[in-house]
Amino acid sequence: MATKKTAKKKAGSRHGMRAPGKTQTSITLSEDLLDQARAVAEQDGRSLSNWLEQLIRKRLS
Secondary structure (H helix, E strand, C coil): CCCCCCCCCCCCCCCCCCCCCCCCCCCCCCHHHHHHHHHHHHHCCCCHHHHHHHHHHHHHC
């Protein structure tokens, strides 16, 4: 009989987990636009995800 393996989590570690209230989604972008967005996010010291979230927040406010 096969046994189910379970990963042990380090106490207090959130590695590999999303923050509460966050969800993952997928979008389609042209390669050149994605490259430019990644570069600007890096210049701002942000992840691409955070950079996009901030742009959306500003636009919606």
